[in-house]
Every structure is written in C-alpha cells, then in structure tokens.
Amino acid sequence: MFKKVKPFFLTVETPLHAGSGTDLGVVDLPIQRERHTGFPKLEGSGLKGGIREAFENDHAEIKVDSQMVKKSDKEIISLVFGPENGDDHGSAIGFTDARLLLFPVKSMKGVFAWVTCPKVLEHFITDLNLAEIKGIPELPGENTVPSGCKLLFEKNKVILEEYTFEVKKDEKEDETCSKLALWLSNNVIPEGNIFNYWKQKLQKDLVILSDDDFKDFVNLSTEVITRVKINNETGTVQTGALFTEEYLPSETILYSLILTSPVFVGKNKDKKIFVKKNGKNEEDLVMEYFVKGLPPVIQLGGNATIGKGIVRTRVMNP
16 A cells, blocks of 8 residues: 655656557657547656666666665565565555646747646646645636737737637736646756746746647647658668557656655565655655655666656655
C-alpha cells in the first residue's frame, strides 16, 4: 500500500514518441492515448522503466537522511524499483500514467500558446488533492487568457493554427486565469534562472479552451514524421521501409504522481538505507532517495539514438 504521494512534471525538450504499437490508421506508429478521451499519455510502466534506467546509469552520490549512497547502487535500486526477478518482492515506488497538462499549439502571435481545458485541469486538481497540495488557485472557465496576454488580435481574439477563438474579456476571469498561470509557472516549469523566459511566457501565453477544441488540437496537432530506410546497394528506399511516426511536440508538459511505500523484503532482510529512524518512515526515505536522485534531464520513449525523448523533470513539494 502506497503511503506517500508527490506530483512531478515532465517538460518535453525534444519530440517524444511513447509508442502504442503499429496501427491501421493514418499514422503507422501512433503515440499512447487515453482510451476514453483520446488525450496523449505516457504509460506508468514506461515512465518507471525510463527513470530506473536513469538511476542505473548515474553513479553520483546523494545523501539520504544521514548516509551517502550511490544512485546506481544495484541493491538499493532493487529495493526501490523492484528486483530484476519480479517474483522476489515488489517495488517500493510506483508512478501513475503521465497525463497531459499543457499542450503547445502554433499561434499567429507569440509563436505558440500553451493550451489546456477544464477537463484536464479538473483532473489535475483531483490528483493534486491526493498529494495534499495546498494553495491551488481557483480554475478559470473556458475561452479565457491571463491579463496582458500577448497572443491577442483585436483585443479578444486568438489565432491558433488556422482557427480563430474569441476569448472572454472579463476582469474577474482574466484575474482568475492570471493566478492559475502564475501558479503553474512557479510550480511546473523547471527551477533556475535559465528558465525565466519560459516562466514569463506561461504567465502570459496560457489559453483555456473548451474540452472539444482541446481534444481536436491534441489529436490533430501532434508531430507526424515520415521515415525511410535506404538500401545501401541501390541508394533508394528499401521496399516496405517507408513509415510514419507520431510524436508529442517539444514544450509539451505532462504530470505524474510518485507513490512510495515501505520496502518489500522478508523479515531479517537488509533494508539498506530504508530503515525507519530519526522520525522518518521507510516510505519517507524512499521518497527522499527518489527526489534527491532524480536527474534533471532524462530520456523517455523510443528513438533515443536520434535525440528523441529528452525530458526535463521537476518534483513538486507541498
């Protein structure tokens, strides 16, 4: 049973392909999507595997409680992420599917906007409540933008892709949207001065669309790349080697929940650094190991050798 929960965020740096296998539709290799909404997602199992690999390949030391340990210590990784032989014991950490929070869409002004919708935001707030996050701002209604939005034409119109949306110009709605945009920029965008531009952009270039409009964009505005394999002997495309792949675009922002529990080992087994002490329970120590050890940049999904799936991480603290 998981006893501790924290949200964490993934900002896509290079297009991300978390594949769902081959398909008979327009795209040969589509990305993973929720069945009931069609919104893109990243399966928790794939997320966990990618993060485990990041820990295994990082030999830096971190301090957990009062002990220095290597992130890549095989026995500790086995206790946290589970053993290679899954029959030995369960893992002490879990991840929910990474859900879509903000999706980048080309804009006539401001280059691009981050869009979301009431359905996504309501689910996001529900998930944050599981982690007992406080100080969450009130949610704005659909077709709203923050005060001082830099995307506007004719005072109340936003052009996204080839579509024009009329936004509400109501002082209260503007203020509500501004508070949400500020909260998101402070808690979602990675920390550090080098990300100030992105924080400021999110504070001004957030658009809350209707659920239906958002669904259309996340279904029709992902990146679709055509790939081929060249026959070395003929210099032409190899027969049957022309295919299309779908990607989540750069600047997409997703979130997941980290779930930790006491470590699962038999009695009299060595729990390493995860022994209850100094007022910290086992699940607290597992979470501390993860939060301190999580690299700021990881690779997720396929096509790592061509630079795809580079993602920045940020864990949110209550």
